[in-house]
Amino acid sequence: QVQLVQSGGGVTKPGASVRVTCRTSGFPFTTYGFSWVRQAPGQGLEWIGRISAYNGDTKYGQNLQGRLTMATDTSTSTVYMELSGLTSDDTALYFCARDRGQLDLWGQGTLVTVSS
């Protein structure tokens, strides 16, 4: 079945880090890139970065440079996103999406809540 299934996230404290996992299935993993998109409560979509599953090349959005790390595991067709130095502004629903320029397949979203 062609899908992206996310896990991780949850409630974390300011200053901590969070990791979100995106397990893919049903398509050739290394022929795609993957983007991460977040959505703060009641807000629009913010693209935060992209990784190539072919060669691991990354491109991060300007807003999160230095705090964001993306990685892939080709043996399990999984994409990872880790965000450090969390503040309340990072509270959002985080989505992974298959990236062909257009984002044609999305995970279900993972809520990250930053709260002391």
Add this chain to the structure above:
Amino acid sequence: EILLTQSPGTVSLSPGEGATLSCRASQSLEKRYLSWYQQKVGQAPRLLMYGASTRATGIPDRFVGSGSGTDFTLTIITLEPEDVAVYFCQQHYDSRTFGQGTKVEIK
């Protein structure tokens, strides 16, 4: 960074009416690099249109995309109740950015 400005913020129409959603880019995207998404409440976004005018798999033909350069339009020819959602445009000409969204409501 390429900015995308969507208008109007909200559109409220009766079933069967047509809706026109606009997306303006701060620089030219040519044609291939603009996509549209539909996000219903509590759901992940869904790709509607890519390359400005190509419908994604399973998207009904009442959704029509047009435009090139800096001005793009998503038209819903005849609004159905299930079209209630927020619609976002997105560019991938230079990195990726989203517009702020247009909310479509039923009167």
